[in-house]
Amino acid sequence: MRGLCGWFANRPVDDGAQVVPRMLANYHGTVQDIVSAHQPQAGLAAFGAPARPVLLEHDGFVLLVAGHPRLRGSDRSAIDLPALVRRLRESGKDALAALGGDFALAAWDGQRQRGLLAVDRLGIHQLMVARPAASLVFGSTLDLLFGHEGVPRQLSPQGIFDYLYYHVTPGPDTIYAGLQRLAPGHCIEFGPQGAGPAAPYWTMRFTEERGRSVDELKQEFVGLLRDAVREASSGVDAFGAFLSGGTDSSTVSGTLGQVSGRPARTFSIGFDVPGYDETEYARIAARHFGTEHHEYYVTPNDVVESLPRIAASYDQPFGNASAVPTYHCARVAREHGVTRLLAGDGGDELFGGNERYAKQHLLGLYQRVPAPLRRFVVEPLLAAPGVGAVPPLRKLRSYVEQARPPMPLRYESYNLLQHFGVPQMFTPEFLATVDAHHPSSLLADAYAPFKDASLINQMLAIDMRFILADGDLPKVSHMCNLAGVDVAFPLMDDRIIDFSGRLPDELKLRGTQLRWFFKQALLDFLPPEIITKKKHGFGLPVGHWLIAHEPLFDLANDSIERLRPRGIVRPEFVRQLLDVKLREHPGYYGVMVWVLMMLGLWLDSRKL
Incomplete structure (x- = not known):
């Protein structure tokens, strides 16, 4: 397995040489082929095979690069790293505009006591960051961060809610309070005043x-x-x-x-x-x-x-x-x-x-109907009693109900939590600790620039x-x-x-x-x-196997049951999901069974 980690500080750290080894020791996997560098105010390391990261040191400047970066406008697949060092030293984050490919990058200028972190344009590589007092800690995984004594390990209820909404924990936040993931095409600069905010170098x-x-x-x-x-x-x-x-x-x-x-x-x-x-x-x-x-x-x-x-x-x-x-x-x-x-x-x-792009195109056609006609004629007509008994009108009403919300709210109609209902799925105690509208705000943030x-x-x-x-x-x-x-x-x-x-x-x-x-x-x-086939990919027959294969169902049931003491999901929701809904529609409800099972397995693996 591979990754990189390190820290920057705005003053010398007494045991700084031991920080990176502690971070590596906390990695949840095997560490091999380590390359590292240490200065009084910074430590950097990377590890892994078969694609071994590169560490380059020159005149107090340390550059650590993982992945496959390339210089834009160049026909060469291998980048000239000494030239990149010169660009970074001269231009700082402005030099990132010349980089393409997939990469995670950490650089430290020992002469100026300045650091830089960056990830590629679409986020193929990841960097997690923490901001203890007067320092910046980073790593390819969150586990690496916890090897630094200044980084607390505290689960975020909001992170758990967002995970159950999106089935992953969406960036830039993470499952842990106060820890973040560097967004695609973003960088962080570190200087004498500490770490600046994450900022885009490309959009x-x-x-x-x-x-x-x-x-x-x-x-x-x-x-x-x-x-x-x-x-x-x-x-x-x-x-x-x-x-x-x-x-x-x-x-x-x-x-x-x-x-x-x-x-x-x-x-x-x-x-x-x-x-x-x-x-x-x-x-x-x-x-x-x-x-x-x-x-x-x-x-x-x-x-x-x-x-x-x-x-x-x-x-x-x-x-x-x-x-x-x-x-x-x-x-x-x-x-x-x-x-x-x-x-x-x-x-x-x-x-x-x-496939949803085609459906959204059809739903978007409704927005072309003049607003007064929609508001005062079409929608009141379809809301009239008895409309649901007429199949063509019932179908039209369903279309209008899906098409009425503007973008990006219309994009949420596919979400399972929208179908289940947040109050029906989560306990009141858990909901009191989260913002149930946070996933929607993330969607709005992603939509706004476009x-x-x-x-x-x-x-x-x-x-x-x-x-x-x-x-x-x-x-x-x-x-x-x-x-x-x-x-x-x-x-x-x-x-x-x-x-x-x-x-x-x-x-x-x-x-x-x-x-x-x-x-x-x-x-x-x-x-x-x-050319003519429908999209599929490596989709797993989750619902079918949960019903047909008892050991898998038992694993799911046991993993979800371990969530009960945490008071996140209503017990009656879980029993209805496993005992009734899953068998009614395995392909649909099996997804939420899987998502809950993976949460239970992961929490158990981290002893959290």
Whole structure:
């Protein structure tokens, strides 16, 4: 496993040389291949394999970089680190604008007693931070922070509530009070007066340039895609790719074989459950591109056996069930000698591939109806007694009810807590300690910078934060980390991000046609079955297995039962969920069972 950690202080620390070793000793995993540096007012260290971080010292300046940074505008995949040191020393955070790729960075200028922390544009790498008196403590995980004696370990009720709302703990806050995660594209400067606020050095921009033909755009995009995959696979011989059989993973796998000049090694996960197994499409892609393909079928026993370890490996509770198949896929790749996997994440959030985008387009049409007509004619008519007895009017009323809220409130209609009802799920005592509207305020904050963008770009911006940075990226990165495999995300190359920002909105979502341009650009490259299939990925058949596999249900029941003394969730809600609702609709209610189970397992692993 890999990570970095350290501290900055505005005065010399007597036992400063011992701080970083204590932080490393607190890491919830294995530490190897350590590189470190110590000065009177700073300590920095990194560890891990196979992608070992780089530590560079020059004339009192220390630079620590993890990941795969690249210099924007350069054709080289390897960055000139001495040149970066000079830029950082001369320009501070302004030098970050020249960086692309995925990275976490910590720098300390011993001459000026100044420090800098930064993470990449989409948050592929993470840095957690604490602000004890006159110092700044940082680490790739929260566990590392607790090795510093000035950092308290106190659970945040708000963090627990936000986790149960989003199924992850959304940034910038964490599950612990007072500790934060550095947001994507952000940095923190440290100086004689202490640590400044986290500030963006980059933000997503949607310029929607028009006037170029689709053929011209296609040529540019395919060139960027090949460059990104080539660079993501450079520097290692034993590389491979996730292959779910979806558009993104098939694109990355096919391009990998193309740019490497040899069959790509691809890895897929299957489930022996109708409606969940996607190996047929993975095989279609593997045959089409001539990959060296490997499959593994995850079983309920695999889940029961690996789940406690997976839950404990995260530094916060993580409720996305697809972490389990992701781990097993990465594990199989590692067993076949692969040291770096290429993942297809990011395509949906850059080019408009999620099903809800089409639904939100249809709901958004209602806002085009003149407000007086909506308020004084349509809505009173549909609220009249007896309307529910007429099927077409009942359907229209349902549409209007979903379409009435403006963005971003309309985006919350998918949330499980909105369906359950917050007072019905949580105890009054717990609710008294939290702000039940906090998740909505986070959504509003994410939406605000893009309120004047087109609807599809508003949704993409929101999902870059809540789906990618908070969910999918930690899922894939951490599970690969746990399996001992490095991971790269070529579709999130900064050049492709820039291209997405310039792409006209109508080419991303054409009516209800998802990722229209992406598919047009790859029409002659991907198999037709992949082009036309619906999105799926490595979704776990949670509800089905909870009902059909007694050991998994027992694990869930026992884990959730351990939450009872904490007084978070109403006992009657839990019993109704497990004994009645789960069996009525396993696919729907199984999600909340899983989310509660993962919370219980994680709390138990931390002895909290």
